[in-house]
Amino acid sequence: MCKLHNTDSGIGGHVALDSFRLPKNVVPTDYVIKLFPNPTGKSGRFRGEETIAVTVKEATNVVALNVCDISIQKVRITRGGKSITGKVSINKENEVATITFPRQLAVGDWKLHLSFTGSHNQGLRGFYKSTWDDAAGKTHTIVTTQHEATEARKTFPCFDEPAFKATFKVSMVVDKTLVALSNGRRLKETSVSRRRKLVEFARTPKMSTYLTCFIVGEFESSEPAFVNGKEIRIWCVPGKKHMTSWALKCASRAIEWFEDYFGVPYFGGDKIDHVAIPDFEAGAMENTGCVTYREDALLCDEAAAAHDEFESIAVTVLHETAHFWFGDLVTMAWWNGLWLNESFATFMENLCLSFWRPEWKIWDGFGGMRAAALRIDGLKSTHPIEMPVNHPDEVDELFDAISYNKGGSVLDMIHQYIGFETFRQGIRIYLSRHALGNTQTGDLWDALEEACRQAGSDIPVRRIMDAWVFTPGHPVVSVERGEKPGTIKVSQQQFRFIGEEPSTSLWPIPLIIKTQTASGDIVKQTVLFDTADATIEVGEGFQWVKLNAGGSGVHRVRYSSDLALALTTNVQESLSVIERFNLVNDAWAGVRAGLSTAVDFLQLVPRFAGETDPTVFNIILGGLGALHRLLPEEKRQPLKDIIRAFARPTFDQLGWAPVAGESVQTTQLRASLFSTLGTTCEDPEVRARAEELYAAWQKDRTSVDPNLVSVFVDILSYFGDEARYEEFKQLFKTARTPSDSNTFLFSLNSFRSLELLKLTLAFSFSDEVSVQNSPYLFAGLLGNKYSQDFAWDYLRDNWEKVKAAFPTNMIPAIARSCGSLDTPAKAAEVREFFATHEVKAGAMAVAQMLEQLSIAVRLRENETERLLAYLATS
Numbered sequence: 001m002c003k004l005h006n007t008d009s010g011i012g013g014h015v016a017l018d019s020f021r022l023p024k025n026v027v028p029t030d031y032v033i034k035l036f037p038n039p040t041g042k043s044g045r046f047r048g049e050e051t052i053a054v055t056v057k058e059a060t061n062v063v064a065l066n067v068c069d070i071s072i073q074k075v076r077i078t079r080g081g082k083s084i085t086g087k088v089s090i091n092k093e094n095e096v097a098t099i100t101f102p103r104q105l106a107v108g109d110w111k112l113h114l115s116f117t118g119s120h121n122q123g124l125r126g127f128y129k130s131t132w133d134d135a136a137g138k139t140h141t142i143v144t145t146q147h148e149a150t151e152a153r154k155t156f157p158c159f160d161e162p163a164f165k166a167t168f169k170v171s172m173v174v175d176k177t178l179v180a181l182s183n184g185r186r187l188k189e190t191s192v193s194r195r196r197k198l199v200e201f202a203r204t205p206k207m208s209t210y211l212t213c214f215i216v217g218e219f220e221s222s223e224p225a226f227v228n229g230k231e232i233r234i235w236c237v238p239g240k241k242h243m244t245s246w247a248l249k250c251a252s253r254a255i256e257w258f259e260d261y262f263g264v265p266y267f268g269g270d271k272i273d274h275v276a277i278p279d280f281e282a283g284a285m286e287n288t289g290c291v292t293y294r295e296d297a298l299l300c301d302e303a304a305a306a307h308d309e310f311e312s313i314a315v316t317v318l319h320e321t322a323h324f325w326f327g328d329l330v331t332m333a334w335w336n337g338l339w340l341n342e343s344f345a346t347f348m349e350n351l352c353l354s355f356w357r358p359e360w361k362i363w364d365g366f367g368g369m370r371a372a373a374l375r376i377d378g379l380k381s382t383h384p385i386e387m388p389v390n391h392p393d394e395v396d397e398l399f400d401a402i403s404y405n406k407g408g409s410v411l412d413m414i415h416q417y418i419g420f421e422t423f424r425q426g427i428r429i430y431l432s433r434h435a436l437g438n439t440q441t442g443d444l445w446d447a448l449e450e451a452c453r454q455a456g457s458d459i460p461v462r463r464i465m466d467a468w469v470f471t472p473g474h475p476v477v478s479v480e481r482g483e484k485p486g487t488i489k490v491s492q493q494q495f496r497f498i499g500e501e502p503s504t505s506l507w508p509i510p511l512i513i514k515t516q517t518a519s520g521d522i523v524k525q526t527v528l529f530d531t532a533d534a535t536i537e538v539g540e541g542f543q544w545v546k547l548n549a550g551g552s553g554v555h556r557v558r559y560s561s562d563l564a565l566a567l568t569t570n571v572q573e574s575l576s577v578i579e580r581f582n583l584v585n586d587a588w589a590g591v592r593a594g595l596s597t598a599v600d601f602l603q604l605v606p607r608f609a610g611e612t613d614p615t616v617f618n619i620i621l622g623g624l625g626a627l628h629r630l631l632p633e634e635k636r637q638p639l640k641d642i643i644r645a646f647a648r649p650t651f652d653q654l655g656w657a658p659v660a661g662e663s664v665q666t667t668q669l670r671a672s673l674f675s676t677l678g679t680t681c682e683d684p685e686v687r688a689r690a691e692e693l694y695a696a697w698q699k700d701r702t703s704v705d706p707n708l709v710s711v712f713v714d715i716l717s718y719f720g721d722e723a724r725y726e727e728f729k730q731l732f733k734t735a736r737t738p739s740d741s742n743t744f745l746f747s748l749n750s751f752r753s754l755e756l757l758k759l760t761l762a763f764s765f766s767d768e769v770s771v772q773n774s775p776y777l778f779a780g781l782l783g784n785k786y787s788q789d790f791a792w793d794y795l796r797d798n799w800e801k802v803k804a805a806f807p808t809n810m811i812p813a814i815a816r817s818c819g820s821l822d823t824p825a826k827a828a829e830v831r832e833f834f835a836t837h838e839v840k841a842g843a844m845a846v847a848q849m850l851e852q853l854s855i856a857v858r859l860r861e862n863e864t865e866r867l868l869a870y871l872a873t874s
């Protein structure tokens with residue numbers, strides 16, 4: 001297979017019957033589905049009947065569609081008065097049911113009738129069961145679906161590939177006391193027996209199977225909001241309706257903004273439901289007209305929420321709403337194009353938010369997402385943004401920081417390069433050209449290039465983007481003074497943390513350069529830098545020069561020492577927030593790559609005295625915290641003092657409590673300084689203050705700034721004893737908001753007593769923690785220095801038990817957490833273990849974790865002594 005350009009074009013070609021892929025000679029156009037869900041029955045079985053309208057394109061006597069954990073009872077195919085009964089054979093491995101008919105089916109339209117049964121599993125995929133406890137402790141069950149990527153086939157037999165778009169006419173027979181939701185509007189409910197009713201939904205527009213959604217349970221909703229003719233509601237289980245107001249604002253704003261931006265109205269119908277589900281694997285899922293969420297991604301008490309809650313709910317709702325256009329209306333032909341769905345939604349959530357809430361400075365925070373992508377992308381085991389996929393497990397692996405964050409970053413880069421208007425025009429061309437259809441990645445580049453031409457520019461969008469999308473890794477651009485005065489010399493090379501020679505790949509980098517001239521003016525130029533090196537004119541006598549000005553380039557920068565010095569003499573003046581962030585991030589990456597030392601990093605820090613931006617502060621504190629962990633506990637004091645000396649003056653300026661009207665950044669900075677001073681620095685005054693806040697909060701929750709709740713919890717668990725542990729566990733069980741529930745649950749990972757952390761391990765296997773959280777609670781123990789050896793031994797000795805206790809799809813996250821075991825001995829054990837223990841849909845996660853481990857071990861070995869020696873003398 002050609003690695004660079006996957007030419008799969010969706011429907012059209014022929015695929016053998018023994019493949020994961022379906023043949024394309026029979027194509028569905030409409031599904032009429034009647035489901036009999038069974039949320040309360042002991043068996044967990046449900047049944048369904050469906051009629052699929054199909055077009056036979058070439059005469060055949062077999063029809064293949066997807067099923068998984070479904071049994072088909074009866075199949076017939078009809079046309080006119082004819083009815084032919086078929087025989088089913090199932091290939092479990094390929095998840096394909098082949099239906100063979102005794103006669104050839106002529107070319108034309110047929111109706112395929114199937115009845116089937118399936119089961120409501122507890123693995124968070126397919127038509128699964130989710131439970132919740134009410135205030136009286138009674139457990140309630142709902143059933144709901146998660147169908148992306150290839151899970152619709154667990155709920156109903158279907159042509160489960162994104163290019164087989166069809167319309168869906170759904171009905172469900174459910175208990176009269178329950179609410180049933182699906183993609184379309186509820187048209188009518190009719191009684192079918194004393195206990196049951198038939199709920200019928202409007203037919204959907206043409207869409208892919210992975211976007212279908214069926215939900216049954218006890219639910220209540222917000223009042224509706226009406227936006228441009230769409231009725232929008234937020235749904236939750238009873239008792240939580242008071243936490244829907246913020247999400248409703250976000251959902252309304254999102255529809256309004258995106259309809260305007262895309263210039264295409266929402267295609268999915270006249271209602272949009274956003275539903276909070278108690279057990280949910282991902283954060284949220286963009287089912288057309290019926291979006292599902294984790295509770296914490298949708299619900300908050302607007303009167304008492306922290307900024308993080310507002311922001312993450314907004315981000316999630318905007319992300320899923322952006323998918324209605326990008327993903328739902330126009331869909332990738334095959335899963336190799338998944339990244340475009342996710343990176344586009346990631347980019348769009350930020351673009352929309354930057355207009356809606358400019359004061360949140362969302363693009364500054366985006367630096368953190370780009371940094372997370374580059375951390376993976378500097379590994380040999382990274383992957384190109386777009387790559388071929390076949391088996392469903394390979395598709396699952398693609399939902400990672402490369403698809404979301406690196407993909408989002410390359411879109412941000414091209415957006416900067418071609419400009420807001422041209423980009424939007426290109427997107428409008430793309431959406432109107434491919435509405436209700438399927439695309440290849442290149443179709444987007446063609447549309448953007450067309451918009452460039454309309455705007456009179458000849459930027460080769462396809463050439464640039466193909467290189468970024470199909471080449472694994474990213475470059476570091478090195479810069480030094482050129483031989484001729486007034487010039488700089490730039491060169492590019494792949495950035496790697498460790499290991500082999502970098503590749504010889506060259507990237508077409510839209511390089512944005514700013515110079516402060518001899519007279520003090522700031523001059524900006526952009527060059528498409530696509531060679532190994534180049535000399536660039538910046539003007540004689542320049543005072544400083546910066547590369548990647550504006551910060552949206554997907555590359556690192558290494559300045560020669562004289563250029564670095566000129567630029568960092570006054571960082572607050574010469575660099576914007578995101579540029580400062582990138583500078584520190586690149587410096588820290590340089591330490592991890594062995595290109596510079598921990599001491600170099602420490603010496604950079606004082607240049608940021610007076611820093612007031614939380615993202616910049618956090619990246620610095622992140623590096624310092626990592627150095628802190630390199631040192632043996634009894635030798636950490638000098639570094640604690642350095643960190644404290646850096647953080648405390650700023651903290652004192654901010655004050656302990658928020659001041660009315662202060663910026664979001666100030667609030668966030670206070671919280672992160674408070675937390676670092678209280679934990680890493682063990683500042684006694686800060687710790688005492690955390691105790692006071694907690695006491696006040698216990699008396700009256702409204703008396704404490706919501707942004708400081710997670711802070712005092714951090715500090716008190718860090719110093720906490722058994723009594724505190726039990727208190728926090730209790731506060732988890734009685735939490736009133738999803739956010740408090742998370743805060744107190746995961747606090748059980750931050751204690752330092754092994755005895756207590758052992759309790760957390762047992763707790764993670766108990767049914768008191770829902771399966772959406774328990775794997776992360778367990779994984780957190782691998783990250784805590786005080787429990788990691790214990791948790792590792794446990795994992796190794798009880799691998800089968802661990803795999804059985806948590807949803808299969810969450811095991812890769814646990815494997816990733818083994819990257820914290822960064823001593824040579826432990827790393828060797830981890831390596832040996834994963835050499836013989838496979839992680840389903842986790843091959844890349846494991847390879848990346850092992851490489852991260854090598855980097856961390858090398859860092860520890862190279863830097864610890866040197867750092868100690870420096871601290872002893874400074």
Ligand code: BES
Pocket residue numbers: 148149282283284285286315316317319320323342345399
């Ligand atoms: N399409 C995804 C949900 C998904 C993730 C389905 C993984 C199948 C496997 C959805 O649009 C998404 O990206 N959700 C994000 C939230 C978002 C704010 C980044 C998530 O679940 O983390």
Ligand code: ZN
Pocket residue numbers: 319320323341342345
């Ligand atoms: Zn998404």
